[in-house]
């Protein structure tokens with residue numbers, strides 16, 4: 736295997752901030768690799784209108800999935816200025832409360848493709864996020880799936896990485912999951928550390 740999992744805890748706050756801004760404010764762990772960031776391409780000519788609507792988080796690296804969070808979904812809405820607003824929601828199995836947070840989404844630079852910066856009012860944005868974004872859309876067909884990735888280099892040969900599969904369906908077909916895993920592999924991404932997000936035991940919908 737090209738990349739190696741390093742561990743989970745005791746990361747710098749800088750990294751926490753970077754990762755936590757992607758879907759919500761709470762993070763316990765991230766995935767660190769003994770590797771430099773892979774060379775990835777993001778979606779070009781990103782169509783915010785087509786991307787708007789609801790996405791369910793089917794799988795992601797730990798760190799995005801708080802130990803108490805299940806039923807994570809993202810609802811994107813077009814704004815009059817052409818940017819997206821996002822409402823991220825989840826069920827907290829500890830507090831038994833359906834929680835959500837509103838954020839805004841913008842393209843870092845249209846010429847860079849779908850490198851998006853997602854900001855929440857309560858989370859500061861670091862320098863590297865404001866120049867490189869914190870939500871890289873690697874692939875989407877807009878109607879079924881999207882593959883989201885983020886890589887932050889730390890040190891000479893270490894990087895923090897985040898990978899997620901979002902679906903328009905809360906329960907995508909098993910065949911769809913196989914397809915996504917194949918796509919991730921052909922993009923050179925490591926799906927070993929993906930964890931399913933529980934979309935079954937949702938006390939709503």
Ligand SMILES: *[C@@H]1O[C@H](CO)[C@@H](O)[C@H](O)[C@H]1NC(C)=O
Nearest residue numbers: 737738739769770771891892
């Ligand atoms: C960087 O990591 C790769 C992959 O684990 C390894 O092959 C390489 O030797 C490492 N380089 C350094 C300078 O540690």
Ligand SMILES: *[C@@H]1O[C@H](CO)[C@@H](O)[C@H](O)[C@H]1NC(C)=O
Nearest residue numbers: 788789809810811812813822
């Ligand atoms: C998504 O957000 C829009 C705008 O706030 C709202 O009208 C719509 O009902 C939301 N959809 C879902 C499924 O929550």
Ligand SMILES: *[C@@H]1O[C@H](CO)[C@@H](O)[C@H](O)[C@H]1NC(C)=O
Nearest residue numbers: 761801803804827829830834
């Ligand atoms: C879930 O609720 C617990 C309290 O029961 C709280 O400590 C934790 O921060 C909450 N998680 C999120 C993501 O809000």
Ligand SMILES: *[C@@H]1O[C@H](CO)[C@@H](O)[C@H](O)[C@H]1NC(C)=O
Nearest residue numbers: 876878879880903908911914
């Ligand atoms: C993608 O979604 C469209 C519209 O919902 C559907 O017709 C098509 O079969 C889906 N394709 C895949 C590969 O899931």
